[in-house]
Amino acid sequence: MKLKRSFYARPCLEVARDLIGKHLIHRRGDRLLGGRIVEVEAYVHEEDQACHARFGPTPRALTLYGEPGHAYVFLIYGMYDCFNVVTEPKGSPAAVLIRALEPQEDVAKLGKTDGPGKLCRTLGISRTHNGLDLTADLIWIESRRDKSPKVVTTPRIGVDYAGRWARKPWRFLDPNSPYVSRRK
DNA sequence: ATCCAGATGGTC
């Protein structure tokens, strides 16, 4: 069942935890590419010194200030895209980065999905999808009748520059999944 | 197994 706008409109940390075990789907032509979400990170408000909204509503960060349930996709290190879902009501900049998927069906044949850059590459998600409404029919997240996964938290990856914000336990993952990205 | 340099370009 496709997640509705009300799911995304809640506090970012709640949405992040609840996204573990959901399924991200991208309709590519006549195929559905996707997988089970096993790792995410929350980026929460302007005061979070790791969040792209820390400089206010700059051109890049504008999507974060928009309606919940839309995609925020940005370029990192000049060669990879990262896919996020915008959370919380309009005007409250917060988003959840999707970091790893357990690939579904034959998606694994297309590439790896154990990292934010890799999963975008494999699913065919790019900056052209920035601002896309995730309650529509191109890219969406759905819940299935799975047993609810165990969820643990750790600090976020690659944000050591953010001082005390780097130590917030805002990375959520399913510790039983072999598809979480490595690193500590 | 860990360490690390290099690729590559948008953003502030």
Add this chain to the structure above:
DNA sequence: ACCATCTGGATA
């Protein structure tokens, strides 16, 4: 001058 990454090569 960074940077929410990844790969491949060197080392052990």
